[in-house]
Amino acid sequence: MTRPDGTRELGGSGVRVPPLGLGCAPLGNFHRTVGEEQARAVVDAALAEGLTYLDTAPHYGVGLSEERLGRALAGRDRGSYVISTKAGRRLRPLEPGEEPPDGEGFLDTPPRARVWDLSRDGIRATVEASLERLGTDRVEIVLLHDVENHVREVYETGFPALAELRAEGAVGAIGFGMNHSDHLARFVADLDVDVVLCAGRWTLLDHRAAFDLLPVCARRGTSVIVGGVYNSGLLADPRPGAEYDYRPVPPDVLARARRIQVVCEEFGVPLRAAALRFPFGHPAVASVVVGAATEAEVRDNARMFARPVPDALWRALVESGLLGEDLPLPAG
Secondary structure, three states, rough: EEOOOOOEEEEOOOOEEOOOEOHHHHHOOOOOOOOHHHHHOOOHHHHHOOOOEEOOOOOOOHHHHHHHHHHHHHHOOOOHHHHEEEEEEEEEEEOOOOOOOOOOOOOOOOOOEEEOOOOOHHHHHHHHHHHHOOOOOOEEEEEOOOOOOOOHHHHHHHHHHHHHHHHHHEEEEEEEEEEOOHHHHHHHHHOOOOOEEEEOOOOOOOOHHHHHHHHHHHOOOOOOEEOOOOOOOOOOOOOOOOEEEEEEHHHHHHHHHHHHHHHHOOOOOOOHHHHHHHHHHOOEEEEEEEEEEOOOHHHHHHHHHHHHOOHHHHHHHHHOOOOOOOOOOOOO
């Protein structure tokens, strides 16, 4: 249920998040280097704009995102924001003379390596290390991160370790974060999941989650946080050379994004505003998280989210064949 302040509870966990949150991968130098003061300005702007839900992960910059977020939050009222971080990849220091591994899109990272570890001890050690980097004694949400290739370990040790932390009161809400809505749907169906973060699969361009993940979340009472609403930037600026799911955009997808933009412009609505609002057509969606590398990007996202989007725009997209008639659409 949505409170008057706009927050929604994640499953039955008691953890509540605002409808718009900050994705903190850019704080870990994702595809571009962000300075320390710039990172602090991003977090300051997010909190000032009401983006009090902050999503990070050890994977982001091999711990750099968590460290910068922790420094930016130091001295603030701990009850004024909500943090989610992730587990599954444990970090270790590089050995003397060891070459840094592939940054996986993150630049200028600390001398650490990622190690897949979904053991009970590995999950607990990963969460403890995250708390140290964040400079806090707790995080509200922990998600198993990109574990689609580690399904057996998820069932045998990974998720039971998170459930144990939840039962101890060390974590408020637990779940999964990944791009694969079909895997998320399976985990939600089988396990006691409070929340999932689904990136890129419930957007104006990609509707896959509507047919596998969202129905099972509604049935099980699991909340959904949506990431990747711009599909790697294409829905922020649909131009030749843009990326779509971190790859060069195919011509047909670019053409479709531009057609959606044209319809939005007919109603005087920026494409970014429609992209941010679209996921809330489904009642299981509790929040959208959007990354930002600058203070200006944070404030732009906040402005776009506040823009009214008329119901007639969604109907026009359906009539144009750009949205399916069977999709749940925002209202009001």
